[in-house]
Amino acid sequence: MRSGLRNLSLNIRVVLVEPMYQGNVGSVARAMKNFGYSDLVLMNPCELEGQARAMSSHARDVLEGARIVSTLEEAVKGADLLIGTTGVSSLKTGEHIRLPLYTVKEVREKLKGCSGTIALLFGREDNGFSNDELKGFDMLVTVPTSEIYPIMNLSHAVAIVLYELSGLEGGSNPLADGFDLQLLYGHLDELLEEIDYPAHKKDKTSLMLRRILGRAGLTPREVQTLRGIIRKSERKMRLASGVETLQKIEDPGSIEKFI
Numbered sequence: 637m638r639s640g641l642r643n644l645s646l647n648i649r650v651v652l653v654e655p656m657y658q659g660n661v662g663s664v665a666r667a668m669k670n671f672g673y674s675d676l677v678l679m680n681p682c683e684l685e686g687q688a689r690a691m692s693s694h695a696r697d698v699l700e701g702a703r704i705v706s707t708l709e710e711a712v713k714g715a716d717l718l719i720g721t722t723g724v725s726s727l728k729t730g731e732h733i734r735l736p737l738y739t740v741k742e743v744r745e746k747l748k749g750c751s752g753t754i755a756l757l758f759g760r761e762d763n764g765f766s767n768d769e770l771k772g773f774d775m776l777v778t779v780p781t782s783e784i785y786p787i788m789n790l791s792h793a794v795a796i797v798l799y800e801l802s803g804l805e806g807g808s809n810p811l812a813d814g815f816d817l818q819l820l821y822g823h824l825d826e827l828l829e830e831i832d833y834p835a836h837k838k839d840k841t842s843l844m845l846r847r848i849l850g851r852a853g854l855t856p857r858e859v860q861t862l863r864g865i866i867r868k869s870e871r872k873m874r875l876a877s878g879v880e881t882l883q884k885i886e887d888p889g890s891i892e893k894f895i
């Protein structure tokens with residue numbers, strides 16, 4: 637949970653996952669500065685030398701201030717909501733992983749009045765994101781493009797997404813801390829185990845729950861309440877099946893409570 641005074645701003649972080657071309661990284665830095673953003677994180681980027689600097693033009697400060705990390709976990713640390721971007725629509729590929737897909741305008745509407753840190757994630761120039769990476773995002777957005785050629789250049793996609801979000805101001809609805817949201821997802825996965833949810837449906841259902849909760853933009857209090865309910869129902873089920881009582885009795889310090 638975030639502590640101390642509430643920061644009511646909405647911070648937007650751009651994360652480039654394994655960008656391959658210096659020119660794109662420089663152009664992304666430039667687009668960020670054009671729309672007033674500076675929080676750039678690069679996961680395992682290509683070499684960043686002359687071409688990246690040249691393309692960044694007057695946004696050299698954004699490029700040079702970029703945080704370089706080697707894992708996605710580090711890239712999104714401290715972010716409350718992870719929004720992945722893709723040009724590949726599941727309607728064409730038939731993959732449930734890319735659903736539901738929002739436009740940036742729809743995301744903008746959802747974020748109105750919220751405060752917190754949003755990580756906007758952009759994939760590799762050749763392969764975008766792996767399915768496992770996509771599964772970890774709270775929401776997915778796409779820039780609607782021609783069906784004939786929907787995949788945009790990385791830096792063009794960043795520029796349009798930032799243009800659509802620019803001017804969004806923070807508000808009095810704090811987004812739940814990303815870490816707490818991950819704990820909630822973990823509890824839901826445990827609950828699916830606990831209720832013997834059919835194994836062949838578990839992954840899809842777990843992803844569906846993440847997407848529902850991700851797009852809901854939950855507040856810290858809502859996440860705590862949901863976690864509390866799930867923990868309590870898990871405990872009840874364990875007590876009903878005798879598992880928890882047995883575990884406690886195995887702990888010598890608590891035997892007297894049960895005799």
Ligand SMILES: C[S@@+](CC[C@H](N)C(=O)[O-])C[C@H]1O[C@@H](n2cnc3c(N)ncnc32)[C@H](O)[C@@H]1O
Pocket residue numbers: 721722723724757758759760761762763764765777778779780781786787788789790793
């Ligand atoms: C050149 S594209 C990657 C194309 C890759 N073949 C794929 O399977 O996604 C690089 C990145 O730009 C972003 N991108 C490209 N087209 C987009 C679109 N129409 N809407 C949103 N993001 C897009 C995504 O982050 C994508 O991972």
